Amino acid sequence: MGAASTTPFIVVGTDGSPASERAIRYAVAEAQRVGTGVRLVHVSPDYTPTTPMLPLIRDDFEQVGHRILQEGVAVVRAAAPDCEVATVRRTGPTAATILDLAAESHLIVLGRDRHGRLGAVFTGSTTVGVAGRARCPMVSVPPDWEPDGDHGRVVVGLRAPAHATELLARAFDLAETRGARLVVLRAWQLPGPYDEVVEARSHPGERARQLEEELDPLVERHRREHPAVEVELSVVHQQPARALLHAAAGADLLVLVRRAHGLPFTAHLGGTARTLLREAPCPVEVVPPREVLAEVEGLVLERAGSVRP
Structure with a gap:
């Protein structure tokens, strides 16, 4: 740069x-889009042996960590020779260490293995832990992601229009930097028998039209600020997790927001968010509450949102 x-x-x-190599490539592509660099972070296990060999083991751990970071630097250089890159190695609990090192960062990126890899440093629990407490957006990159697999489509899921302003602003920005179309998705479904009552008493499409009317003025403001972004509104009567998984197929990015609880950086990831972080076929970005509103309720994140067999 x-x-x-x-x-x-x-x-x-x-x-x-x-998985980490894919995460690095994703981070480099994003860094090139927004005009910044990447900081590679490796967290070594906090291991204290009960033998006098501690100094030697520490030396070996440092060598392993150094090798991993240098391999990461090589991935950055191969993807974008002009991308600024820094490296950091720490020892300790993985999620907490990443959160500490990324306190003032633009974005956190972690890779996802297909079925979880024995001995992996960055596990599914690490991803959920980071996504649930990060002060900046966090992206989970799936196992099949490729840097040249551009679909020109960003999906953002909404539940409460009254709290959607800054989430939409983020989604529009992401779509614009990618030159992508933005799909604004609102999925709704009541629990079992209640949903059947609504279906029996309502005219087909009535609820969808009502929700579209609520969404349209919210989206219109951002359309004016981002005239180059093509927008598609989608209201579906379906379990939110299923609807979002379907929409994520063929998308470049799926944008979610986590629910705030109490203090500004205390948050909870429920069934829908966990399901999408684990199963979505495209990268998933989780936006922290402070990026949207103090008590945002973006997507359905409660337990009922998880995909049922």
Whole structure:
């Protein structure tokens, strides 16, 4: 890059796995879009042996961590030789360490293994832990993601229009930087027998039209601010997790927001968010509450939102 960037770095976790390599490539692509660099973070296990060999083991751990980071740097250089890159190695609990190092970052990126890899440093629980407490957006990159697989489509899921303003602003920004179409999805479904009552008493499409009317003025403001972004409104009568998984197929990015609980950085990821972080076929970005509103309720994140067999 040329002049020093004023945008905070993108932090990407690496453990030397193929999942981490995908995360690095995603982070580099995003860094190129927003004009910043990447900071590669490796967290070594906090291991204290009960033998006098502690100094030697520590030396070996440092060598392993250094090798993993240098391999990550090589991935960055191969993807974008002009991308600024820094490396950090720490020892300790993985999620907490990443959160500490990324406190002022632009974005956190972690890779996802297909079925979970024995001995992996960045596990599913790490992803959920980081997504649930990060002070910046966090992206989980799926196992089949490829840097050249551009579909020109970003999906954002909404539940409460009254709290959607800044979430939509984020989604429009992401779509614009990618030159992508933005799909604004609102899925709704009541629990079992209640949903059947609504279906029996309502005219087909009545609820969908009502929700579209609620969404349209919210989206219109951002349309004016981002005239180059093509927008599609989609209201579906379906379990939110299922609807979002379907919409994520062929998307470049799925944008969610987590629910705030109490203090500004205390949050909860429920069934829908966990399901999508685990199963979505495209990268999933989880936006923290402070990016939207103090008590945002973006997507359905309660337990009832998880995909049922």
